[in-house]
Amino acid sequence: MEMAPGAGPSWWDVRGEWAEPPNERRNGTSGVQRVVDPQSGATYFVKRQVNHLYRSLRHPSGRPTLLREWRNLQRCAKLGVPTAVPLFFDMRVGAAGWEAVLVTQALEGYASLEQGLREGRWSAPRRQQILLKVAEAIAPLHLAGRKHGHLYPKEIFVRDGASVAVAFLDWEVARWVGLPRWAAQSDLARLWRSLAELGVGDDDRRAFFSHYRSLTGLSNLRLRGVAAEPAAA
Numbered sequence: 001m002e003m004a005p006g007a008g009p010s011w012w013d014v015r016g017e018w019a020e021p022p023n024e025r026r027n028g029t030s031g032v033q034r035v036v037d038p039q040s041g042a043t044y045f046v047k048r049q050v051n052h053l054y055r056s057l058r059h060p061s062g063r064p065t066l067l068r069e070w071r072n073l074q075r076c077a078k079l080g081v082p083t084a085v086p087l088f089f090d091m092r093v094g095a096a097g098w099e100a101v102l103v104t105q106a107l108e109g110y111a112s113l114e115q116g117l118r119e120g121r122w123s124a125p126r127r128q129q130i131l132l133k134v135a136e137a138i139a140p141l142h143l144a145g146r147k148h149g150h151l152y153p154k155e156i157f158v159r160d161g162a163s164v165a166v167a168f169l170d171w172e173v174a175r176w177v178g179l180p181r182w183a184a185q186s187d188l189a190r191l192w193r194s195l196a197e198l199g200v201g202d203d204d205r206r207a208f209f210s211h212y213r214s215l216t217g218l219s220n221l222r223l224r225g226v227a228a229e230p231a232a233a
Contacts, residue, residue, distance in 0.1 A: 011046060011088050011103050019045060028052035028097070030065070034106075043106035044087065051097035054172075064091050064100035065172045072171035073104075079140045082167040107157050107167055114153035117198040122160065128204050131195075133164045135212040138187065141174075143216055147183035149173035151191045153198060181218055188212070189223035 014035050022031030028051035035044045047069075053062035070089040077083075084104035091100040113130070116122060122130060134156060141148065148155075150170050159165040177183050188209070195205055213219055 011101050012090065014046065016046065020047075022048075025052060043108065045084070045104050045106055047102045047104075049098075049100045050094070052100075053098060062098065064098045066100040066102040067091060068174075069172045070102055072174045075144075075146070076141070076168075076171070079144055079146075081141045082137050082165070083171065084167060084169060107159070109161070110157040110159045110165075110167065112154050113156040113158050113166075114194075114198065116158055116160075117153060117195075117200065124204075126160070126164075127200070128207055130158055130160070130164050130166070131200075131204055131208040132211045133166050134191075135208050136215060137166050137168070139212060139215045142180050142183040142187065142218075144176075145178050145180055145183055146174060146176050147186045149175065149186070151187040152194050153191070180216065181221065184212075184216065184218050185221050185223055188221065189225055192223055193225050 016033040016035035018031060019034040020032035022029045028049065030047065030049040030052040033046045033048065035046050036042070037044070047066060049064050049066050052065055054065045054068055055062045066089065070086060073083055073086040077086075084107050086102070086104050088103040089101070091098060093099070111121070113134070116130075117127075138148070138151070148168060148171070150173055151168075155168060155170045157167045157169060159167075177186070192205060192209075195208075213221075
């Protein structure tokens with residue numbers, strides 16, 4: 001499958017099955033298609049948007065939220081934060097307003113942390129190892145003063161093989177907040193509560209938190225919705 005515009009079907013033109021059906025928001029739509037190259041068998045995820053916008057001081061009239069996601073993926077690559085590999089982005093003004101397309105390489109062999117926990121896929125030692133890897137992977141983002149903004153187990157993907165690998169998805173709302181402490185408190189509060197809801201016990205969550213603090217040097221964090229900073233393991 002040729003993906004270069006002008007030399008066959010471009011990423012604007014290719015179609016696949018909906019992995020995430022289009023949802024409507026403020027008169028705009030956004031959805032994700034799974035596209036398989038019939039020649040190589042490689043799988044890609046193509047996110048498409050029409051008039052699905054964010055606004056800022058720089059862009060008061062709005063720009064596609066995929067532009068923000070694309071830029072965040074580029075920043076993650078520089079910081080060493082693992083994500084799905086971004087391959088292509090473009091945006092244009094169409095009859096209905098802003099249109100945008102973002103293509104990432106599929107995370108082959110990965111499953112969401114949420115799915116793995118719900119299905120009880122991992123032994124207790126392996127589960128703790130995975131959580132420590134999550135702490136290691138997200139720490140550089142927070143130390144740069146940036147937050148993910150939607151750090152839930154369904155957005156954290158795990159590949160469990162000879163070694164553990166993780167990657168984070170859904171970067172549309174990630175942004176710079178200034179201080180590492182602010183970034184950490186926002187993201188870790190979400191993750192702490194959602195892990196508890198999925199049955200991850202206090203010992204595993206505290207081991208995660210202790211490892212995170214040893215990596216970042218951040219202490220006395222105030223996690224919204226958590227009574228007090230989790231004690232060290």
